[in-house]
Amino acid sequence: LGAGAFAAALGVKAFLEATKTPGTVVLYGCPGEEGGAAKAFMARDGLWYGLDAALTWHPNDANEVLTGSSNxxxxxxxxxxxxxxxxxxxxxxxxxxxxxxxxxxxxxxxxxxxxxxxxxxxxxxxxxxxxxxxxxxxxxxxxxxxxxxxxxxxxxxxxxxxxxxxxxxxxxxxxxxxxxxxxxADTVTNHALERVLYQNFQELGVPSHTTEELAYADQLSATYPGNDRLPGVGSQYDLDYAEQARALRTKAGHAMNDFLLPLYQGDAFEPGSTDVGDVSWQCPTAQIHVATWPNGCPGHSWQNVSCGRTDIGHKAALHAGKVLAAAAMDLLTQPALLEEAKAEFQRRTVAGYTCPIPADAVPVVAD
Known part of the structure; x- marks a missing residue:
């Protein structure tokens, strides 16, 4: 997570300096993504209101632009x-x-x-x-x-x-x-930003893997159930989308989803939680997934960790940085894109942000 975001920030910084384009890129260190909710504590203090847009990514088993809400x-x-x-x-x-x-x-x-x-x-x-x-x-x-x-x-x-x-x-x-x-908080989707991310994802493609890396992924895939599930958030909600995902999985012929899933912008809901949600209530926010482990690999597993130390994980982090940086460059140079994202954000957040963190709370770890 941090390495990919850091790569993106460095890329945008280099772009701003080389082209003399006016703008500011900010990299936020966000410890305790789970079991700490750092971004939510930042949101309680109104930190994210000062941004025009926020872009992020999360390791996953698929290459896709994420959409929909979360718990x-x-x-x-x-x-x-x-x-x-x-x-x-x-x-x-x-x-x-x-x-x-x-x-x-x-x-x-x-x-x-x-x-x-x-x-x-x-x-x-x-x-x-x-x-x-x-x-x-x-x-x-x-x-x-x-x-x-x-x-x-x-x-x-x-x-x-x-x-x-x-x-x-x-x-x-x-x-x-x-x-x-x-x-x-729950996540507020932003279709305008998702389209910008998807266009750049299309142009940049997906990480490529060596024969050895694919063999390693296939071996890992045999160690957990559910390795035949269909990838992508859209597969859970749209039959036509699920068939497209199935065709791409079949064509791949191995455990890594080394293809970009179609853009899905229908209704979607993830029962899990993320502190990216609090950011999305204070500024237009969007995120991508980059394939960092084999298809269907369970979250928080030793298989996840084992991929993080390989070139599979390294490639995913760098590629996420490229996609995020390219999308940020578009937002900096095409004001109409940002205005569209802001208008959608205003429509979706008309109810206002309810902070779940009491004013006197400090970050702690459960006993």
Missing amino acids: SCIQTQYHFTGVAAHAAGDPDRGRSALDAVELMNVGVQFLREHMSDKARIHYAITDAGGRSPNVVQPRASVLYMVRSNHVAEAVELQKRVDKIAEGAALMTETTFEKKFIDGL
Whole structure:
């Protein structure tokens, strides 16, 4: 991610200097893309409002211009505190923090019937209080992740989860401390910028791979299920698009998707979350995927990591930099393109940005 963006920034800088074109390119370091939401903290402070446009990329199994929305997300940790006691001799003196966590989880299960079908709630018990069942557990912690298609909805859904935590504490006569971890918004698409990116992607083509690299990708492909799935966000929503993707996969004849997928600009929704969403609420934003690992390779896997240390990953990062830089050059030299993107941005963000991060929150890591 960082290497590709850095390559793009260097390319635009060189272009501005060589051609004396007026303009500014800014490279943002954004640590904690997941589990930190750095861009969302920047958005809380209004950083992205100062940009005309933002371009980025993400490693993937396909070469495509990304479109559509994603889920917003809020992470909160709940630390419950009770009273320890001997579970056999003095159970009446104990107040179980673990009971509170379990009751909270049960309450959230019942909430699932009464939330948007695009919303998601996940949890992980990060501290079960101890190892002995003969002790009333005086402490327990659970980490919650609340997702919804729109950030304003996620904020409201989070309030309902907070009420369930309060109810669980009340039922068990325990107390709890709520710690905000991070939050990020849904993505606002921008078709005008997507078209600029796609035109440059077409002109530049896709990374090429050696026989050895393709053999390595084929070997990796055999280590995970789902290596036959159709690539591209459009394949999930459009049958004709899916058939085009299938034909391109068949023609490739190996695990790497070394072709550019057609431009898709229909309705699309990714249930995952990204802090690029917060950027997209404050300025026109678009992003691409560049094939960095074999088809269908699961995210956050050892196979992803293994490709990152090879020429496959290196080529992907550099190629992403070229496509982003070329698109930025068009935006700098063709004002009409930027005006079109800004007009679309204004239409799509008329509701205004709802920041999921409290004013007093600081970046932390979940316990």
